[in-house]
Amino acid sequence: MDKRPVVVGNWKMELSHKSALEVFSALEKMMKEKEFEVDVAVCPSFPALHAIADLAKHTSLTIGAQNIHEEDRGAYTGSVSVSQIKDFVSWCIVGHSEVRQREHDSDEMVAMKTRLLLTHGITPIVCIGETQEQRFDEQTTRVLLQQIDSLISALDRVSLLKTVIAYEPIWAIGTGEMPDSNEVYEVMLLIRKRISQKFDGDLADRVRLLYGGSVKSDNVGQYIAGAGADGVLVGGASIHPRDFFEIISNVSKHYAR
Ligand code: PGA
Secondary structure (H helix, E strand, O other): OOOHHHHEEEOOOOOOOHHHHHHHHHHHHHOOOOOOOOOEEEEEHHHHHHHHHHOOOOOOEEEEEOOOOOOOOOOOOOOOHHHHHHOOOOOOEEOOOOHHHOOOOOOHHHHHHHHHHOOOOOOEEEEEEOOHHHHOOHHHHHHHHHHHHHHHOOHHHHHHHHOEEOOOHHHHHOOOOOOHHEEEHHHHHHHHHHHHHOOOOHHHHHHHHEOOOOOOOOHHHHHHHHHOOOEEOOOHHHOOOOOOOOHHHHHHHHOOO
């Protein structure tokens, strides 16, 4: 199967402008020494996108945004549109649980943003996941199917192939609590099965699926080798260049092509 694993660093709102440039430069220095068959994207806050995209030119690193407004322009104070960032980014996270909660993004809104990004040639990284409460109530499958169905019914075959889906159990984000590799394996299977039902098995195999939630260099291997994820979405550990580099290196080591 000729697909490359993906490692995404979601820097959230953690770094000052100066620190963001420093973290990027330190990571780039380490990446220069090695060649990995891995797509690596870092997602800084909006104000740093331009400067970091400049630094990323002629490197193996690519840049993503953390969210986007669903309209292309207009009277939306405090928002940023896809056409304002499309010159700097090749990826964009959508439907992150922090955004879904804060801005009340529905599944339909997430699908709309996904389509908008695709029309601008930006790869969407669409997050799905259940809350702790839903997990305890054994609602995980129902919640995930709703999120998956809403997404895949809004996309055609070509669009879905260009989309990356990240399973991020909300209770695992930033908590150090994680699902075991079997649980993640089941979710990867669920997503692929749904894609296969709507489209076909070939597409289901080819869409890249990530795991996210408390990923560190010492636990990433199980999600790649054991759970069959095609990569990871990393929050906290991604702002530490050495840790993030180790994660990339371990993904490369454990990914079976
Ligand atoms: P975390 O965040 O790695 O700090 O758990 C993941 C995410 O929110 O994307």
